[in-house]
Structure formats: C-alpha cells, structure tokens
Amino acid sequence: MNPLDTVFWLLNFPAAHGYAMVFIAGFSILGLFAMSTAGGVVRRTASLRSVREREGLAVAEARPRGEVGGRILRIVFRVLAFLMLANLVIGILSLTGVPLTRAYIYENGVPTTGTKDGDWVTFTTSSGVEYTIESNFFTPAVYPDRDAYLSGEQVVVRYLPGHPQAFVIDSTQGPR
Structure with a gap:
C-alpha cells in the first residue's frame, strides 16, 4: 500500500462530502477552540483555592490535581480544532470546484467500468469486490470535466488500488 495513496484517501473524505463537511466543521470549530482554551477556568479555580487556604477554609494540597490532565485535554481539543479547520477548508474548496484529490486519483487510479444510478456509483475492483x-x-x-453530463448509466471509474x-x-471516456 502506497503511503501517498493513503494520504489522498484520507483527504478525499472531506473533499467528497464537501457540503456536509462545511456545516459540521463550521459549527464544531468554535466549540473545539473554546474547549481548548478552558485554562482560564483552571486558573480561576487555583486562585480560589489559594484564597481558601489563606483563610483556613481548605486544606493545602501538596500538588494541585487536574493540571496535567487539563493540559493534555486542551492539547487534544486544539488538535481536533485544527483538523476540523482543515476539513472546513477542504470542503469549501471542493464545493467551489477545486480538484484537491481528484487529479491524483485520476492519474494514479486503476480504470474499470461501473454503473451510475442517480447519486450512486457501483463498480467492481480487480480483486472482485463490488463497491x-x-x-x-x-x-x-x-x-477532469466536473460539469460533464454523463448520459446513460455506464461510466469509467478510476480508483486507488489500496483504497477503492x-x-x-x-x-x-465512455465505458470499455
């Protein structure tokens, strides 16, 4: 399996589902970025803890709990936020007609004959698996012509061998 094929297979998902990806990423990015900056709450809690300790209302702890876990959680949320931002950009570019992954798949794909039924494409790979x-x-x-009108239900499909x-x-071209 070619590693570059795997990268384009992963990039192809947000490109192939551009409309949904724009809405999912658009609505989730704000929450993910807000969760990634939740450090302000921890700092306020730490200052409240120090005031309570000074007034004798709370027992002083040797080490404040939750700081390491909170930092790891904020890093995870930042990574997820940037991934969703990348998916948003890929989805918008795909909706505007930029062939982010299509050219690579076209150049490196294995051709086969398939059928198109509405929004669904059915084809059989060289290993005999039908998708x-x-x-x-x-x-x-x-x-290469995104706006081409495909008459009939027979089409030529090019797929990545490791990721159909x-x-x-x-x-x-028409069907073979």
Whole structure:
C-alpha cells in the first residue's frame, strides 16, 4: 500500500462530502477552540483555592490535581480544532470546484467500468469486490470535466488500488 495513496484517501473524505463537511466543521470549530482554551477556568479555580487556604477554609494540597490532565485535554481539543479547520477548508474548496484529490486519483487510479444510478456509483475492483459509493450533486466525483453530463448509466471509474473508496468518474471516456 502506497503511503501517498493513503494520504489522498484520507483527504478525499472531506473533499467528497464537501457540503456536509462545511456545516459540521463550521459549527464544531468554535466549540473545539473554546474547549481548548478552558485554562482560564483552571486558573480561576487555583486562585480560589489559594484564597481558601489563606483563610483556613481548605486544606493545602501538596500538588494541585487536574493540571496535567487539563493540559493534555486542551492539547487534544486544539488538535481536533485544527483538523476540523482543515476539513472546513477542504470542503469549501471542493464545493467551489477545486480538484484537491481528484487529479491524483485520476492519474494514479486503476480504470474499470461501473454503473451510475442517480447519486450512486457501483463498480467492481480487480480483486472482485463490488463497491457502491455516493457521488453527490454538490461535490461530484467527476474528473477532469466536473460539469460533464454523463448520459446513460455506464461510466469509467478510476480508483486507488489500496483504497477503492477514493474514486473518480472519468469524464473523458465512455465505458470499455
């Protein structure tokens, strides 16, 4: 399995689901960034703890609990927020017609004949496994001419050998 194929397979998911990805990422980024900056709450709690200790209302702890776990959690939320931001950018570019992953799949993909039924494409790989995958209206899996009208239900599909879920419909040729 080619590592570059795996990278493009992972990038292809937000590109193939651009409309949904824009809404999911758009609504989740703000919350993820807010969770990643929750350090202010910990600092306020630490100052409240010091006031209580000074007034004799609380027992002084040797080490404040939760600081390490809180830092790790904030780092995790920051990483997730930046991943969702990247998915948002990929989704927007895909909706505007930029072929982020389509050109690579087209150049390195294995051609086969498939059928198109509405928004669904069915094809069989060289290993004999049949796949039925969505190619929706907003981010169609068609390359090089994204706006090509595909008449009939027979199409030529190019897929990555190690990751058949990453595919494009070849708009330059008809079925073989």
